[in-house]
Amino acid sequence: MSGFTDRADAALADPILKIAVERTAGTAEAKRGIAVAAFPDFDAARIRAAAIKDHVIAHLGHYLEKFEANAVAAGAKVHWASTSDEACRIVIDLCKRANAKTVARSKSMLGEEIGLPHALAEAGIGRVETDLAEHIIQLADERPSHIIWPAMHKTREQVSALFKAKHRSPHEEETIAAMAESARRQLRGEMLGADVGISGANFLIADTGAICTVTNEGNAELSLVPPRVHIVTAGIEKIVPSMPHAIHMLRMLARSATGAALTQYTTFYTGPRRPGDRDGPEEMHIVLVDNGRTRMREEGLAEMLRCIRCGACMNHCVVFRQIGGHAYGGTYPGPMGSVLTPVFDGLPKNRDLAHACTLNGKCQEVCPVRIPLPTLLRGWREKSWREGLEPTSMRFGLGVWAWVARRPALYRFGTGLAVRAMRLLGRKGWIGKLPLAGGWTRYRDMPKPAAQTFMAQYQRERRK
Amino acid sequence: MMTRNVALFVTCLVDVMRPRIGFAAIRALEAAGCDVVVPQGQTCCGQPALNSGDRDHAAALAKQTIKALEPYEAIIVPSGSCAGTIRCHYPEIFEHDAAWLPRAQAVAAKTFEVMAYLDEVCGWKPEGVSVDAKATYHDSCSGLRELGIKAQPRRLLKSIDGLTFAPLAGEETCCGFGGTFCVKYPAISNAIVGEKADAIDATGADLLLAGDLGCLMNMAGKLNRKGSKVRAYHAIELIAGMGDGPAIGEEA
Numbered sequence: 001m002s003g004f005t006d007r008a009d010a011a012l013a014d015p016i017l018k019i020a021v022e023r024t025a026g027t028a029e030a031k032r033g034i035a036v037a038a039f040p041d042f043d044a045a046r047i048r049a050a051a052i053k054d055h056v057i058a059h060l061g062h063y064l065e066k067f068e069a070n071a072v073a074a075g076a077k078v079h080w081a082s083t084s085d086e087a088c089r090i091v092i093d094l095c096k097r098a099n100a101k102t103v104a105r106s107k108s109m110l111g112e113e114i115g116l117p118h119a120l121a122e123a124g125i126g127r128v129e130t131d132l133a134e135h136i137i138q139l140a141d142e143r144p145s146h147i148i149w150p151a152m153h154k155t156r157e158q159v160s161a162l163f164k165a166k167h168r169s170p171h172e173e174e175t176i177a178a179m180a181e182s183a184r185r186q187l188r189g190e191m192l193g194a195d196v197g198i199s200g201a202n203f204l205i206a207d208t209g210a211i212c213t214v215t216n217e218g219n220a221e222l223s224l225v226p227p228r229v230h231i232v233t234a235g236i237e238k239i240v241p242s243m244p245h246a247i248h249m250l251r252m253l254a255r256s257a258t259g260a261a262l263t264q265y266t267t268f269y270t271g272p273r274r275p276g277d278r279d280g281p282e283e284m285h286i287v288l289v290d291n292g293r294t295r296m297r298e299e300g301l302a303e304m305l306r307c308i309r310c311g312a313c314m315n316h317c318v319v320f321r322q323i324g325g326h327a328y329g330g331t332y333p334g335p336m337g338s339v340l341t342p343v344f345d346g347l348p349k350n351r352d353l354a355h356a357c358t359l360n361g362k363c364q365e366v367c368p369v370r371i372p373l374p375t376l377l378r379g380w381r382e383k384s385w386r387e388g389l390e391p392t393s394m395r396f397g398l399g400v401w402a403w404v405a406r407r408p409a410l411y412r413f414g415t416g417l418a419v420r421a422m423r424l425l426g427r428k429g430w431i432g433k434l435p436l437a438g439g440w441t442r443y444r445d446m447p448k449p450a451a452q453t454f455m456a457q458y459q460r461e462r463r464k
Numbered sequence: 465m466m467t468r469n470v471a472l473f474v475t476c477l478v479d480v481m482r483p484r485i486g487f488a489a490i491r492a493l494e495a496a497g498c499d500v501v502v503p504q505g506q507t508c509c510g511q512p513a514l515n516s517g518d519r520d521h522a523a524a525l526a527k528q529t530i531k532a533l534e535p536y537e538a539i540i541v542p543s544g545s546c547a548g549t550i551r552c553h554y555p556e557i558f559e560h561d562a563a564w565l566p567r568a569q570a571v572a573a574k575t576f577e578v579m580a581y582l583d584e585v586c587g588w589k590p591e592g593v594s595v596d597a598k599a600t601y602h603d604s605c606s607g608l609r610e611l612g613i614k615a616q617p618r619r620l621l622k623s624i625d626g627l628t629f630a631p632l633a634g635e636e637t638c639c640g641f642g643g644t645f646c647v648k649y650p651a652i653s654n655a656i657v658g659e660k661a662d663a664i665d666a667t668g669a670d671l672l673l674a675g676d677l678g679c680l681m682n683m684a685g686k687l688n689r690k691g692s693k694v695r696a697y698h699a700i701e702l703i704a705g706m707g708d709g710p711a712i713g714e715e716a
Contacts, residue, residue, distance in 0.1 A: 005649070012651055318638045322655040356649055358642025358656075359515060360605035381517030390517065398513055402521035405476075405507040406528055415480050429713040430688055439650030444657065444685030447481065447713040454474050454483035458502055 031259025070209030074271030108200020130219035145325030197223030354380035505532030544607020
C-alpha cells in the first residue's frame with residue numbers, strides 16, 4: 001500500500017471531512033460559474049492570460065532582471081535562491097540580523113513549499129500567522145489542505161474546540177463573532193509586536209519593481225506595514241511585465257478562486273518606507289526562489305509555470321472532492337499539486353499522484369490560464385513507465401495484453417474465451433465477483449457479456 | 465443521398481461486453497445512407513497503454529489501427545473516449561515521427577464519434593422510432609471535452625417519439641470510471657460513482673443514456689449494486705431503434 005492510497009482511504013472514511021470539503025468547494029464551483037457566465041468572453045480572457053504567462057516564461061531572465069533593477073531602485077534588496085534550503089537560509093539570516101524574536105507571516109504557498117514554518121521553528125524564531133485559517137492550521141499542527149482555504153477540511157465545531165483548547169482567553173459562545181474575537185485577543189498583540197513580516201507575492205511587476213498581494217482578510221498588510229523589516233518570498237514565475245498585465249491576471253485569479261470580481265484586499269507596494277512616509281518597513285527584502293522552476297521549463301512542464309494558484313482545478317476535481325487536500329501529501333493538492341509535487345519531492349515517492357486522476361479534463365476546462373493538466377499528468381505517467389517505477393504486475397499485464405492485441409486473430413480467439421469464462425461467473429445478467437477485477441466488483445456489479453463478441457457475430461452474419 | 469463508405473471502429477469494450485452497440489451503430493449509419501465496413505485488422509485503439517504511460521505499446525497499437533482504418537472515407541466510433549484517442553492523441557503520439565505523423569493526422573481528421581457524425585456530417589434524424597420512457601443523459605468526459613459532444617446526441621434523441629427527458633444534476637461531472645482508474649483506485653472511484661448513482665436515481669428517470677460503454681458499465685454496475693431500477697443503454701441503441709432490447713445487465 002502506498003502512502004497516497006492509505007491517506008485517501010483515511011479521507012474517504014472521514015464523514016466530517018467530506019462535508020467540509022463539499023461545502024467549500026461546492027460553493028466555490030457555483031460562484032465561479034456565475035462569475036464566468038457574467039464575464040464577457042471569458043475564454044478570450046483565458047487565452048490572453050495564458051499568452052501573458054507564456055511570454056514571460058519564455059523571457060524569464062529578461063523580466064526578472066528588469067524587476068530586480070526597478071525593485072533595487074525603489075530601495076528593496078533582492079536575493080536569489082535556487083533551492084528551498086537556500087531560500088530558508090536567506091530568510092532566517094535576515095530575521096537574525098533584524099534580531100527577530102517573532103515574525104508576522106502572511107499566508108504564502110511558496111512559504112509552505114520551501115518549508116519556512118519549519119525552518120523558523122528550528123531557528124527558534126516565533127511565528128504568528130496573520131491569516132486566520134493559517135492560524136488554525138498552526139494551532140492544529142497541520143499542513144494546509146487547500147491553497148485558498150488552508151483549513152477547508154475543518155468544520156466550525158472543530159475550530160471552536162481547537163480555539164478553546166489553545167487560546168489564552170478563549171470564547172465562551174460558539175458564534176463566529178465570539179470565535180473571531182478569541183483569535184483577535186490571541187493574535188493582535190503578537191502581530192503588532194513582530195520584528196519582521198514575511199509575505200508572499202501574487203505578482204511581481206517587472207517595469208516598476210512593485211509587488212502585488214491579494215488577501216480577503218487584509219492580513220498581508222499586517223506583515224508588510226508594522227514590522228521594521230519586511231521580507232517577500234516569491235517564485236520566479238510570478239513575474240508579469242507591467243501593471244495592466246497584473247490587472248488582467250487579477251481579474252482571472254479572483255473569479256476563478258472564489259467567484260468574486262476582485263479580492264477584498266489588493267495591495268501594490270514598491271520598496272521600503274521613504275522619507276516622509278508615515279508608515280512601512282525600514283528594510284524590504286525580496287527573495288526570488290527557483291526551487292526547480294527553471295528545470296520545469298526545460299523538462300516539458302513550462303505550461304505549469306503559468307499557474308496563478310487560484311485553486312479552481314482542485315475545486316472542480318472529482319477526486320479532490322472525495323479525498324480532500326491532505327491525501328495528496330504535498331504542499332499543493334489537487335490536479336496542480338499532482339503535477340508539481342513530483343518536481344519538488346521526486347517522482348518515485350509520488351508516482352501515485354499522476355495516476356489518481358480520471359483524465360476527465362474538467363481541471364483544464366476551468367483553468368484560467370489553460371494549463372493542459374491532463375497532458376502534463378500523462379507526461380508523468382510516461383516518465384514513471386520509462387524509469388521502471390510502475391508496478392511489475394502492471395507492466396507485465398499491459399505487455400501481455402498489447403502483445404495479444406497486436407495479433408488480431410489471436411486477439412479474437414482470446415476475447416472469445418474471455419467472454420465464455422465471464423459468462424460462467426454470471427448470475428442473471430450480472431457478475432458479482434470477477435477474478436482479477438476485485439477493485440471493480442467490490443463496489444459494483446459487472447454486466448455479463450453477450451454470448452459472442454461483436455466480431456464473432458459480425459463474421460457469422462456476413463457468412464449467411 | 466450520397467453513399468458514404470465508412471469504417472466502423474468497434475472499440476474493444478463494445479466488441480467484448482456489448483456487441484449490440486456496434487450493430488446499433490451500423491443500423492443507424494446505414495439508415496443515414498452509409499456503406500459500413502468493419503475492418504478486420506482492428507483490435508483496441510491503445511488507450512489503456514497510452515493512459516498508463518506505456519508509450520511504446522500505445523504507438524504500436526496506434527500504427528496497427530491506422531493501417532486498418534486509413535483506406536476509408538470516414539472512421540466511425542461508438543465511443544467518445546476512443547474517438548478522442550484517435551483524433552486528439554494519435555497525432556501527439558507521432559509528434560516526432562515524420563513517417564507516421566501525416567498518416568496519424570489523416571486518420572485523426574476523418575475519425576468521428578458516431579452520434580456527432582450522424583448529426584453533424586449526415587444531417588440525419590431517426591424516423592419512426594418510438595420509446596415510451598423518461599430518460600436522463602450523462603455527458604461522458606472525453607466526448608464532451610475532447611470532441612465537443614453535447615448537443616448532437618440530444619438532438620438525435622429528441623426525434624424519438626415518446627421519449628421524455630429528466631435533467632441530471634452534475635451531468636458533466638465525471639462518473640469515476642477513468643479507464644484503469646476504477647481498478648487502480650477502487651475506493652475513490654466508488655465514492656465518485658456512488659454520488660453519480662444517487663444523482664441518477666434522484667432524477668426519477670427510467671433510463672440512463674450516455675455515449676460511452678465504459679462510463680455506462682460503471683454507472684449501471686453501481687446502480688444495480690444499490691438496487692436501483694434505472695436501466696442503462698448506449699444512446700445509439702435507442703437512436704437506432706434498438707431500445708426494446710435488453711438494457712445493460714439484463715438477460716437477452
